[in-house]
Every structure is written in C-alpha cells, then in structure tokens.
Amino acid sequence: MIAKSKPAVGYIRMSSDQQQDSPARQRRDVQALADRMGYEIIKWYEDHGLTGTESSKRKDFQKLLADAKAGSFGAVLLSEQSRMSREDIFDCMQHWRLFRDAGVSIITCQRGELKFDNLGGVITAIVDQYGAREESLKLADRVVSGKRLAVTRGQKQGGLLFGYDREVFDESGRLMRRVTCRETFAKPMNWSSRLVISKDHKAVEAVRLMFESIAAGASFGGVARDLNRKGYLTMNGKRFNATAVRRTVSNPAYVGRIVAGRKRRGRFRSLNDEGGVACENVHEPLVSLELFNRVQWVIKNKPKSSNSPTPGRYLLTGLIYLADAGYRLHGFTMSHSGRKVVRRYYGPPSRIFEEFPDDSDRPTFRAEVIERAVLEKLRQFMSDERNKRAIRTEIDRRTKKAVANVSRIESQLADVRAKIERATENLALANREDIPGITKLLAGWREQESTLKDKLRQANGQHAPSPEAMAVMNRLDEADREKLAFANRQTVKRVTLRRERRGVGTRHRITLWDGVIELRDDLGVAGVIPLTDDDIRSPGRWREVADFICQRGDVVYFRDVCEHVGLKGSCVSRLLAQAVLSGKVRNLGHQKGWIATK
Numbered sequence: 001m002i003a004k005s006k007p008a009v010g011y012i013r014m015s016s017d018q019q020q021d022s023p024a025r026q027r028r029d030v031q032a033l034a035d036r037m038g039y040e041i042i043k044w045y046e047d048h049g050l051t052g053t054e055s056s057k058r059k060d061f062q063k064l065l066a067d068a069k070a071g072s073f074g075a076v077l078l079s080e081q082s083r084m085s086r087e088d089i090f091d092c093m094q095h096w097r098l099f100r101d102a103g104v105s106i107i108t109c110q111r112g113e114l115k116f117d118n119l120g121g122v123i124t125a126i127v128d129q130y131g132a133r134e135e136s137l138k139l140a141d142r143v144v145s146g147k148r149l150a151v152t153r154g155q156k157q158g159g160l161l162f163g164y165d166r167e168v169f170d171e172s173g174r175l176m177r178r179v180t181c182r183e184t185f186a187k188p189m190n191w192s193s194r195l196v197i198s199k200d201h202k203a204v205e206a207v208r209l210m211f212e213s214i215a216a217g218a219s220f221g222g223v224a225r226d227l228n229r230k231g232y233l234t235m236n237g238k239r240f241n242a243t244a245v246r247r248t249v250s251n252p253a254y255v256g257r258i259v260a261g262r263k264r265r266g267r268f269r270s271l272n273d274e275g276g277v278a279c280e281n282v283h284e285p286l287v288s289l290e291l292f293n294r295v296q297w298v299i300k301n302k303p304k305s306s307n308s309p310t311p312g313r314y315l316l317t318g319l320i321y322l323a324d325a326g327y328r329l330h331g332f333t334m335s336h337s338g339r340k341v342v343r344r345y346y347g348p349p350s351r352i353f354e355e356f357p358d359d360s361d362r363p364t365f366r367a368e369v370i371e372r373a374v375l376e377k378l379r380q381f382m383s384d385e386r387n388k389r390a391i392r393t394e395i396d397r398r399t400k401k402a403v404a405n406v407s408r409i410e411s412q413l414a415d416v417r418a419k420i421e422r423a424t425e426n427l428a429l430a431n432r433e434d435i436p437g438i439t440k441l442l443a444g445w446r447e448q449e450s451t452l453k454d455k456l457r458q459a460n461g462q463h464a465p466s467p468e469a470m471a472v473m474n475r476l477d478e479a480d481r482e483k484l485a486f487a488n489r490q491t492v493k494r495v496t497l498r499r500e501r502r503g504v505g506t507r508h509r510i511t512l513w514d515g516v517i518e519l520r521d522d523l524g525v526a527g528v529i530p531l532t533d534d535d536i537r538s539p540g541r542w543r544e545v546a547d548f549i550c551q552r553g554d555v556v557y558f559r560d561v562c563e564h565v566g567l568k569g570s571c572v573s574r575l576l577a578q579a580v581l582s583g584k585v586r587n588l589g590h591q592k593g594w595i596a597t598k
Contacts, residue, residue, distance in 0.1 A: 008039035008075040008107075011064055012046045013083045023048065026079040033077055037107065042073060052265045053086045055095070065095065068102045075105040081114070081125070083133035084283040090448050092129050105183050130440075143532065160184075161253055162288050163207040164195040182235050195253070195283040204286065206240075207222045210249050211287045215294045220245045248403050250299065256285040313344070315371045316495060320346055323498040323515070324365065331367060346370055363499065365536075374534040375484070375493060377517055381529055392527045406456065413452045420445050493518040493527070508577045513538055533582075541565065542578035549585050550596040557593045 010030040014022040023046060034041050038424050046058040055061055061084075076099065078084055085092045096116060101107055106114040111128065115121025124597055160166075166179040171190045171582070178184040181198050189326060200203055206227055214225045220242035227240045234240060235573065247253075259281045314331030320326050329346040344367035423442045496515050504511035513536040519527025537543060549556045562568050577593060579585040586597045 006039045006075065007073045007421060008034060008044045008077055009045060009064065009067070009073050010034070010041050010045045010077045011061070012044065012079075013050065013058070013061070014048055015051050026083065029079045030077045033107065033109050034125050038074060039077065041077070044065075047193055051086070055085055055087060055091075056085050065098055068099055068104045071102060073104065075107055078106070079349075081108050081128045081134070084200075085228055086128070086132045086135070088133060088195040088444055088447060089126055089129050089442050091365075096125070107307060110493050161195060161251075162248060163198050163200075163203045163254070164283070165198045165200075166193045167598070168193045173200065182237075197286055202232060203235075207248060207254065207286055209293050211254070214245070214298055215291060217298065235382050246299075249295050254286045254290070255289050256283050292402050314346070314367060315479070315481065315488050316346070316374065317485070318490075319488065319492050320370065320495045320497065322348070323496050326342045329365070329497075344368070346420065365538075369537060370495075372491070373531060374488075377529045377531065377535065378488075378491065381519075387525050390482050392522050400407055409456045413456065415447065416445055416449045416452060420449065491519060491523070493520045495531075497531075502581050504581065508574060508581055510540060510581055511538055511543065512582060542575045542580065542582065545572075545575045546579040546582060546584040549594055549598075553589065553596065555593040555595050561594075 010027065012023050012026045012030070014026075027044070031041065033039075045064045047058040047060045050058050056091070068076070076084075084139055085095060085096045096106070100116055104500060111124070114125050116125070154293060160181055162181055164181055168176050168185070168187050169192050170176050170188075173192075176191070176197075176585070177185075178196075179193075180200060181203055182200065209221055209227065209232075210461070214220070214227065216224075223245045224240040224242050225311060227245075231239065234244060242255060252258075317331055318328070327348060330349050331346055333342050333344055335342050341545070345364045346367055347364040357524040420442065423445065424440055449592050496516050498515055500512045500514070501509065502512065513531075513532040514533055515536065517527075517531060519525065519529070521527075542564060545561055547562065550559075558572065558576075562572050565572065565575065567575075576585070576587075580587050580594070584597060
C-alpha cells in the first residue's frame with residue numbers, strides 16, 4: 001500500500017438529473033484512482049444536472065479554479081476528461097493553463113495524467129477534448145431530431161397548457177389516465193399524451209373570454225383585471241396579469257396547431273435553424289380559427305403609444321427602490337383638476353396594480369419632492385473638497401485601466417485574425433486529407449474572434465464615471481434635466497426608501513419616510529448618503545403644524561395653531577396629535593401648550 005500523503009481534490013459532474021447513478025459511480029472510480037496513486041482526497045467538488053459546455057454556470061467548478069490558484073492541493077482527479085469540460089478546445093485550454101500555472105496535475109481514470117510538457121501529451125488531450133465536443137454536437141442533433149418527430153406526431157413541446165387536460169397513453173396505446181391542466185404529472189419516457197379540452201369549465205371560460213375581449217379591442221391589462229374581478233385563477237392558482245393574457249391569446253395551440261422552433265433555443269442546434277416545424281389539427285380547438293386570426297390582427301395593429309419618454313423627464317429612472325416591498329419604482333404622470341394639471345410621480349410597477357387591484361397600500365411620491373431631496377444631498381456631498389479629489393483620482397485610475405484592457409484585447413484580436421488569414425491561405429494549398437483539420441481549426445479561431453469582439457465591446461463600456469458627469473454634479477443649478485439624468489446614472493447606484501408607520505388606535509396614524517443614496521462603487525469614496533423624513537416629506541397637514549411649532553421656538557398654544565392653519569376644534573386636535581406622534585413636537589400637558597423637541 002502506498003501511503004496517502006499527497007493532497008488532491010475530486011471533481012464530479014453529471015449533465016442530467018436522470019443520471020442517478022453517475023455521481024456515486026464517479027466518486028467510486030475517482031476514490032479508487034486516488035488509492036492507487038497515493039493521493040488523499042481532501043475535498044470534493046460536484047456539479048449535478050449541469051452541462052459541460054458552459055463552465056461559467058458551474059458554481060463548484062468555478063470554486064475549483066479559484067482554490068487551485070491558492071495552491072492548497074496538487075492534483076484534481078476525474079473519472080474522464082469530459083467531466084471537466086465539453087467546451088471548445090480553445091476555451092478548455094484556458095482551464096488547462098490555469099491548472100498548469102498553479103502546479104496542479106489533471107488526472108483521469110480513463111487516460112491517467114494529462115501531460116502538457118511534451119507534444120504527444122498535448123495532442124492526446126486535444127484529440128480527447130475534440131471528441132467530447134463532437135459528442136455534445138451529436139447529442140444536440142439527436143435531441144432536435146427527436147423533437148421534430150414528436151411535433152409531427154402531434155406531441156406538444158413545453159409545459160402545461162391552460163384550458164387543456166392531457167390523456168396519457170402507455171407504449172401499447174392504452175389510455176392510462178387523464179391529467180388536468182392544474183395537475184403536474186411526469187409520464188414515463190416511452191409513453192405518449194394528447195391534449196383534450198379540460199373538464200375545468202372555469203379554465204375554458206377564462207381562455208375564451210380572453211380571446212373574445214381582445215378581439216373586441218380590450219387591453220391585456222384590462223382583460224386581466226376583468227378576470228380577477230370575476231374570480232378566475234391561473235393554473236398555479238394566482239391572479240392574472242397582462243403578460244399571462246398576451247401569451248395565452250398568442251398561442252396557436254388553442255386552434256389545434258402545434259408549433260415548435262419559433263424562437264431559437266439550444267446552444268448548438270435548434271428547430272429554429274431549419275425554420276421551425278408545425279402540425280395542424282392535432283387536437284380539438286378551444287377557439288375558432290377565425291377568432292384566433294382576428295385576435296392576431298388586433299395585436300399586430302394595436303396603436304403604439306405616442307407619449308415616448310422625454311430624456312431627463314424622470315431623473316431617477318431605474319434607480320429608486322422601495323425597501324419593504326422589494327420592487328423598483330417607475331415614473332408616471334397623473335391628471336388633476338379635469339386634466340388641466342398633470343403631475344409627475346414615482347410609483348410601483350404596473351404588475352402590482354394588476355396583481356393587487358383592490359390593494360390601497362401602493363405608495364406614490366411626487367417626483368419633484370424625491371428628485372429635489374436627492375439632488376440637494378448630492379450637491380452637499382460634491383461640495384466637499386476631499387470627495388472631489390478622491391473621485392477625480394479614481395476616475396483617472398479606472399480610465400487608464402480600461403484603456404489598457406482594451407489595448408490587450410485588441411492585440412489578442414489582431415493575433416487571432418492573423419491566424420485566420422494564414423489558415424485561409426493554407427487551405428487553398430493544402431492536401432485533400434489535411435483540409436478537414438484546417439477547417440476545424442479555422443472554425444475555432446473564428447469563434448474565438450467572435451468572443452474577443454464581445455469582450456472588446458464590454459471593455460469599451462466599462463469606463464469609470466465620465467468627467468463630464470462629474471462636472472454636471474458640481475453645477476446642478478445650471479444643468480438641464482437631460483444632463484442631470486445622465487449624471488445621476490453615472491453617480492448613483494440606487495436610492496432605497498423605507499417607511500415607518502406610527503399610530504395610536506385607528507384615529508391618529510402617520511407614515512414617516514427615510515432612506516439612503518448608494519453611490520457607485522467605482523467613485524472611489526465610501527458612498528452611502530442618508531435621507532431623512534425632513535428630506536422626503538410625505539403629504540399631511542400635520543407637517544405644517546409641526547413646522548409652525550418648530551419655527552416659533554417657544555411654547556405654542558391651541559388657539560395659535562387654529563389661527564395659523566385656519567381650522568378649529570377636532571381637526572386641529574388631530575393634527576397636533578399626529579405632530580406629537582412624529583416625534584417632532586412634544587405636548588407639555590393639559591392647557592400648557594406644545595413645544596418643539598429639538
């Protein structure tokens with residue numbers, strides 16, 4: 001027995017959740033390999049149900065690469081080379097280089113240690129990697145071919161269909177069970193199914209109502225609200241929204257037609273590559289073809305909104321969030337006084353109104369109040385000389401780094417293009433038996449060229465906040481709204497608002513607001529600027545009373561408040577109680593008046 005003294009790690013990957021025995025088998029084989037070669041497995045990395053063609057999406061594999069750089073082990077053990085990657089040769093070479101530079105050996109049960117210090121070892125690794133890649137391509141071809149055959153036989157591809165049940169048949173064609181549209185059922189691989197109109201009459205009514213309403217000119221959101229008011233629910237027991245309605249009335253399956261390949265899906269092959277496939281009259285239609293075509297015409301010819309957003313109309317678009325709800329606030333306008341007055345607001349997205357049409361707790365903010373508070377805080381922050389110097393230094397540093405990164409990628413791109421040019425010339429002079437190999441290399445280099453182009457575009461967009469934006473932030477009073485909106489996006493990461501509800505019983509209740517402005521990480525300064533309730537003033541006449549008492553700086557009596565607000569009796573008592581509830585005002589006792597707390 002060889003003493004276990006050399007630290008190593010094991011890596012396990014399976015492509016599909018159906019490979020139930022694969023992880024255990026791989027672990028057993030890798031452990032046996034470690035025992036034979038005198039390695040001690042100190043850690044296992046496992047990616048289950050993940051393809052080997054996209055290493056960036058495998059979390060444990062990314063951890064393995066990071067740990068290899070740390071130098072805590074000397075080898076990574078696998079059952080076979082394809083478990084590490086089924087990527088293109090050039091992509092996989094990047095992983096090999098990382099392990100080689102870190103001094104980590106790659107050892108497989110199939111081939112032993114991958115040797116990169118001699119030409120024979122490199123060629124063997126490349127040939128095996130090429131074979132693993134080709135296997136993925138062949139598998140993709142088989143999957144697409146199987147989907148095409150299933151569609152031509154009338155088998156629907158994808159998930160459940162609202163308003164239809166499934167009749168499930170075994171391999172002999174005998175009906176085994178009927179599965180409703182609200183029920184999940186995983187049929188065996190060799191069984192088949194057929195769509196039939198659902199016994200759930202509410203679901204059928206909901207689908208037909210959608211088509212009839214859209215054909216009559218109703219909006220998607222209006223149809224969703226109508227369905228919710230009438231008590232209809234989706235397959236998942238949830239309320240309808242505009243997206244669900246749009247997807248339903250656009251689906252040709254409701255006229256008995258199965259269509260696949262309308263969109264490209266698949267990394268290597270797709271039904272869309274050959275124009276898709278369709279099969280007519282495969283099940284009983286739920287709506288008539290005439291109604292379906294009329295709905296498609298209505299959708300295609302829906303008038304587009306002419307109110308396109310004006311640049312700079314909302315200075316905080318995409319930046320402002322509500323903390324306790326977790327969603328982003330959007331800008332919208334609202335008419336007042338018979339449409340004579342139009343005001344700008346920030347409020348929840350339209351889906352909140354569609355999902356909860358009866359919920360009154362949907363906060364909205366006057367846009368000028370929020371924008372003025374944020375701009376004033378930014379102006380104060382930018383007026384500090386230390387902050388100015390730190391930001392200017394960081395901008396210079398990041399700009400130089402971005403330029404260097406762009407130069408490096410451009411150099412790599414030039415090298416790849418030179419290889420492509422030489423290979424193209426060699427292809428014209430090559431022997432017949434050499435042409436397939438040169439063609440494969442040429443295809444790999446062209447793919448590498450495309451990847452580098454994408455990286456170059458990303459690098460060109462990863463500059464630090466521009467000096468022009470910083471100049472605008474230093475002259476907020478002089479800048480127009482379009483420049484202010486651009487400067488905000490270059491400076492602010494997000495604005496988060498939080499609310500605190502205070503109340504005594506049901507008579508006196510108020511809502512106080514606060515929040516933070518988070519600056520972008522690449523500004524070079526610690527960027528969290530607090531917002532207080534005094535900055536974000538929600539509507540309420542009690543604020544007028546609190547401000548009046550604070551400005552007086554002395555004891556204020558009931559009659560003074562009545563004269564100031566022009567009200568009497570219980571109305572003023574309620575406003576004073578709310579002012580006290582806010583913590584800005586203190587009651588001195590019976591007939592002793594009120595005074596500011598600070």
